[in-house]
Amino acid sequence: MKGLIPEDKIAEVLHSASIVEVISDYVSLAKVGRNYTGLCPFHSEKTPSFTVSAEKQIFYCFGCGVGGNVFSFLMRYHNISFPEAVSDLAKRYGVIISTQRMSPEEKRKFQQKDHILGINRQASEYFHNFLAVAPEGKSGRQYLEKRGLSQEVIERFAIGYVDGSWNRLLRFFSEKKVSSGLVERAGLIVKKSQGYYDRFRSRIIFPIFDVRKKIIGFGGRVLDNGLPKYLNSPDTPVYDKSRSLYGIHVARSSCRSSGSVFVVEGYFDLLALSCHDIHNCVATLGTSLTREHVRMLKGLAGTAILVFDSDNAGIKAAQRSLPLFTEEKMDVRILILPDGHDPDTFVFQQGREAFLKLSGESLGSIPFLISYFIAKYGVSIDGKARIVDALKISIGALSDGVKRSLYIRELSERLNIEESVVLEQIRKATSRNYGKITTLNRKGGIVNDYMLEKGILQMMVQNPSILSAVIEEGIVAEFENPVLKNIGQLILQLFQDTSDVTVADIIAGIDDPEYRSLMSSLFLDEQAWERQNCLRRIEQFRHAVDKRKARLLSQRIKEAQEANDQELLSDLLREKNHKTRSSYERKRLEGC
Ligand SMILES: [Zn+2]
Known part of the structure; x- marks a missing residue:
């Protein structure tokens, strides 16, 4: 579907949207220096490492390495596709995307969510009106009054009601010429052997809103003791109860x-x-x-x-x-x-x-759990052992040392056992865990070439004046990592087309989410790339490449010797001599 939305429309949406505004719907952001930070919605953390740059229109989490532009955020957060993220934002920022070039099937898919949201809104208005004015809505009004709900709250949550009719909503939508198939997709009517019937009957209706105040589903409660007491919308393209x-x-x-x-x-x-x-x-x-x-x-x-x-x-x-x-x-x-x-x-x-x-x-989780397990296991010798066992990981995992030792004391006092015994159990349980973490980190070590190439990409975007030197030296062509190489070529190409390239443009051109994240990190990690440093970095990279090539050459010479291939051997040796001489020349020139 990506190709369905014209590139210029994607760019228009990207430039109209404010990433800080969009992400603020889901993450509580605070301004720190030039950027905004908050708790990452993609991994668990207590201190904010999730960073949003308004200036560059990108986000990056220094904790888990997820990053990208505003589309990447919405795709990951809502688990939606790229076209869905683009069209959601287009609507929000008033960019009109034409569906003319799409086939009827593509068009249907593209517009389905919209249609369902529209149907939900109309259904909600219908239920709400029915509660407010319909003569048959009287029992609903009486019920809510009995439950003590004020008119203000009924309005605030757009609460509605529908009586026991089997096809009120069905008729409402067919009069409006809305396809029953679509109303069924919205979860409001149910298909039977012939035709449809209303899902919600004789119920108080609670529209379920998302954070953007769109109605994504409904809940309904009976007025009497009928079953089921509560009925919710099934999962639909716009509603996921989890x-x-x-x-x-x-x-x-x-x-x-x-x-x-x-x-x-x-x-x-x-x-x-x-x-x-x-x-x-x-x-x-x-x-x-x-x-x-x-x-x-x-x-x-x-x-x-x-x-x-x-x-x-x-x-x-x-x-x-x-x-x-x-x-x-x-x-x-x-x-x-x-x-x-x-x-x-x-x-x-x-x-x-x-x-x-x-x-x-209210109780914190540990005091609550202590009471819970005491009630569950009792305080026999066996019970006490099970309680300590059940709690050792949770207590050991507390990062606050004062709290940890206070809870250890509380637990030992309530179980009437030596504090040192509890402490010992917790220490054993946690030291095993710490061991695991270190091995994981060591395995994740990153090779040097990769760091060098990353550094070059970073300097290319932070100091575009160096691009001509990068092109002249053919640096990007020498990259080992194919993805970094692609990104490098993309940057060169973008800057060739126009000097007015934004970070978000570059990120929009990268398909792989992992590398989108990587690029976001490069842009957010602000280093002043002065020209001298850039030139030194290029030099460093060239040396690394020379070394790599020399290593490869030696390897091939060794292989030719072993295979006794004299012709190849003399070619390779000639190449080696030539390389040594030119590198000597270069060093001599640089020396003066
Ligand atoms: Zn994170």
């Missing part, structure tokens, strides 16, 4: 200002908090937390507060999701509500202040 959080469109700004985000389980939990002016809250949509969710949470706030009911299922769910937070290095606290409460009932009965007070007393 990557969606309910309420994120409202939560974003207050999460950023408060630094924390409440994670609740249900729609009504979130809406109840919203009724009490607690807006830094998202809900998972009937699934347990996924790694993608945790990465989204990291983009919202520094600390996640998981709010669970005190029943067994809630506590188990909390315990299960903790390793994800540890792995993603995100601070997490657990708030277990008093018996018999969920966030909805608690905040309506006890009020906002009581909820906030309780959240102030």
Whole structure:
């Protein structure tokens, strides 16, 4: 599909979009010097190494090495294709991409997401109106009133309702001449042997928004005890429940200002908090937390507060999701509500202040786990051993030494065993882990030629005045690494066409994501490449090439000797003599 969007349109989108603005939707960025930094959404980290340059319109993570331009970011973050990333941004920045040259099939594919989003928006308006004014919407209105939702919250979350009819929405869209196949793709109607019927019936409807306030799916709740109590959209081309959080469109700004985000389980939990002016809250949509969710949470706030009911299922769910937070290095606290409460009932009965007070007393993950495992295994000798075993990795992994030793003391006191015994177990468990990390690093060592060639590319883009010398010396042609060679040729070609080349242009010309990342790192690592240094680098490279060639020549001479190929041998020796002489000449000339 890449060829479907004309190059000039791609460039237009690239130049209209602001990478800082786009990435800010997903990562909380702070200005540091000339660049912006934040916590990387692609690997787990506690100190920001994810860097965005507004000037160069690129990003790079010094932690995991991912980088590129604004398209690369969206492709990786949303797991979408290049044309999808281009068309998403084109819409956002008002660049019109013509679909005239596409075949009907290509056109359909290209426009499908758009159509589904449009259908979702219309359906949401339909449900919302039905709740507000339809005579049949009365039971929906009464239900929401009984649940205590204010009109303001109903509007803020565009809540709707639909009665028990089997084809209300179906008729609505067929009157609008929207193809039923497409409405089915949006997950709103279901196919039966003959025709279709509405998926959502007799339900309060919760539109699910993404961070850009587009409606990507729906949730529906029955008014009575019917089953299933909750029904969600199936996964569609625009909706993936493992990557969606309910309420994120409202939560974003207050999460950023408060630094924390409440994670609740249900729609009504979130809406109840919203009724009490607690807006830094998202809900998972009937699934347990996924790694993608945790990465989204990291983009919202520094600390996640998981709010669970005190029943067994809630506590188990909390315990299960903790390793994800540890792995993603995100601070997490657990708030277990008093018996018999969920966030909805608690905040309506006890009020906002009581909820906030309780959240102030929420437990960090280790104290929570200590209590959890004590309850699970008991404090028999066997139980104690299992508890220490279950906790040694989590405690050992804490980077804060003070916290680590305090938790070790807490654990030994609560289990009534010697602190030194606990410490010993943790030390054993972690030293094994440290060993693993070092071997991995050593294996990842990088060869010298590669570094040299990388350095040359860097100086070529940082100081284009050196390009003529690079061309004259035929430097790029001597590159060993084929991909770096291609990039070098691309840079030369771009600068030949125009002197006004932006970094984002160069990156847009590289297909391989790994090398896009590499180039971003070269551009972000700012070194002043003065002319003298550049010339020295070229000289250094030429020496390295000479050495490599000499080595190769010696190798071939040896082979010719072994094969007793006199003719080849004398050719090679002549070549060697010639090389030695010219290198002697060069040194002599450079000497004076
Ligand atoms: Zn990273």
